[in-house]
Amino acid sequence: MMWLLAQEQAPVPTLGIFSAGSVIDFAFVLVLGVIIWIMVARARTGRKIPEIKKIAGLEAVDEAIGRATEMGRPVAFIPGILSVDNPQTLAAFGMVSHIARQCARYDTRFLALNCDPLPYAVIEEITRQAYLEEGRPDAFNPDDIRFLSAEQFAFTGAVIGIFERERPAANIMIGAFYAEAMMLAETGSFQGMIQIGGTAMTAQLPFFVAACDYSLIGEEIYAASAYLSKEPVMYGTVVGQDWMKIVVALLIVVGAVLATVSPDSTFLKDILGGY
Amino acid sequence: MRKEGPMILTVISSLVVVFSTYFFLGQKWNLMEPLNNWFQISYAIALALGFVNLSVIHVKYIQRKREGWFYSIILLLCMYAYLVLGMIETQNGLHFDWIYVNMMSPLSATMFSLVAFFITSAAYRAFRIRTKEATILLVCALFVMLGRAPIGDAIWGSWSAFVSKWVMGTMNVAGMRGINLGIAVGGFATALRIMLGLERAHIGGSGTQ
Numbered sequence: 001m002m003w004l005l006a007q008e009q010a011p012v013p014t015l016g017i018f019s020a021g022s023v024i025d026f027a028f029v030l031v032l033g034v035i036i037w038i039m040v041a042r043a044r045t046g047r048k049i050p051e052i053k054k055i056a057g058l059e060a061v062d063e064a065i066g067r068a069t070e071m072g073r074p075v076a077f078i079p080g081i082l083s084v085d086n087p088q089t090l091a092a093f094g095m096v097s098h099i100a101r102q103c104a105r106y107d108t109r110f111l112a113l114n115c116d117p118l119p120y121a122v123i124e125e126i127t128r129q130a131y132l133e134e135g136r137p138d139a140f141n142p143d144d145i146r147f148l149s150a151e152q153f154a155f156t157g158a159v160i161g162i163f164e165r166e167r168p169a170a171n172i173m174i175g176a177f178y179a180e181a182m183m184l185a186e187t188g189s190f191q192g193m194i195q196i197g198g199t200a201m202t203a204q205l206p207f208f209v210a211a212c213d214y215s216l217i218g219e220e221i222y223a224a225s226a227y228l229s230k231e232p233v234m235y236g237t238v239v240g241q242d243w244m245k246i247v248v249a250l251l252i253v254v255g256a257v258l259a260t261v262s263p264d265s266t267f268l269k270d271i272l273g274g275y
Numbered sequence: 276m277r278k279e280g281p282m283i284l285t286v287i288s289s290l291v292v293v294f295s296t297y298f299f300l301g302q303k304w305n306l307m308e309p310l311n312n313w314f315q316i317s318y319a320i321a322l323a324l325g326f327v328n329l330s331v332i333h334v335k336y337i338q339r340k341r342e343g344w345f346y347s348i349i350l351l352l353c354m355y356a357y358l359v360l361g362m363i364e365t366q367n368g369l370h371f372d373w374i375y376v377n378m379m380s381p382l383s384a385t386m387f388s389l390v391a392f393f394i395t396s397a398a399y400r401a402f403r404i405r406t407k408e409a410t411i412l413l414v415c416a417l418f419v420m421l422g423r424a425p426i427g428d429a430i431w432g433s434w435s436a437f438v439s440k441w442v443m444g445t446m447n448v449a450g451m452r453g454i455n456l457g458i459a460v461g462g463f464a465t466a467l468r469i470m471l472g473l474e475r476a477h478i479g480g481s482g483t484q
Binding site: 011013014017018019022025026028029032033036040083084085087090091093094096097114117118120121122125126142143145146147148150151152153154156157165179182183185186187189200202205207209210211217218219221222223225226233234237238240241244245248249 | 456
């Protein structure tokens, strides 16, 4: 009897190979992959791909570095407080590369302030590489890439202290932030820094909008490295991302129409939830 | 090979994650476990690197007698003393735990409490009526605040709570869900760019291919 019960509870693959409830998710990834592949292929063969809108926050990055250069003060960068397993931290890495290159080019001090040890190690390597590629390996100072604390508010206190003592002229914050977002952005604002804040944590977005000069809202941080690279192939991936949003929006419209026409219908729910 | 090696590791790791997330056999074989273990090991190594970085910077501050160098001594003393205590007592040790609960937690709570003051100054700046958008923001914020405070109820009765609920539950939720939708797709796209090797910033590349 016990053996029979165990047999009944054993998980069964959906459609023979998929884990339960993941068919639609996988299809979503597949469709997104195909759309991005089409756009990348078009860009590689030199065919026209749709334009992407100007993102003011990203256009302002060079302006912020330029201002810091003119004032002879550092540029501060904070990649959020989460580790490398968060996509927002990965998005921050794409920006570090661009900012470090610009700082190396203009001989501006680049301060990267980290709360998590893994992004600290990665950012140090990215910055070292950026200085090397700009032909300025001697200008790279490993002491400016700092691990401050893995504790959220100890990190916040340390950053506020650095802002007060070293007075950066620009502060760029891209990544996952929590309650410290408001404190960091406000301190930067008190110091008169030019600030660019970007996060996909929706609860912290209003704070960046209120306290920063420019803000990158949600998905804009994921487009950052592609946007700053100005490479058609990378632009293609962002266009693919936009096409996928159109697909999702169409699904929402279909769902809304079905829910209005036939409120009791579970047609779409059965398809999306059943697999 | 300096760049190809990490790139190959990235592709293999991401394929393992995809296989163990979406496919039945991946979950059955528990392929994520070794990856998670490696993540913990990498984290511990990186933490040691961070520890060294912090020590080097503060030793330099002390050597150069930089302004506030005394605080660097306190930081180094606390850091090393807590490390040694943790190694002796392990993480569940009586004194190790006592220091965290009675010193670290209240200090963190104190820092967190400062958020209220920062929010006040930011709200003042955001709500100044300078543009049409700022005016709309101010009016909405007033309705939401009055709807959630007893004074709103005293002035307009249940009407203020209704408006507050409508602003938060309809206007705010619609906007937030739109943003969340973009975030989800953006996250997928970023993961795919890394998997396909188009984005290489994380391995010390110039950010793109």
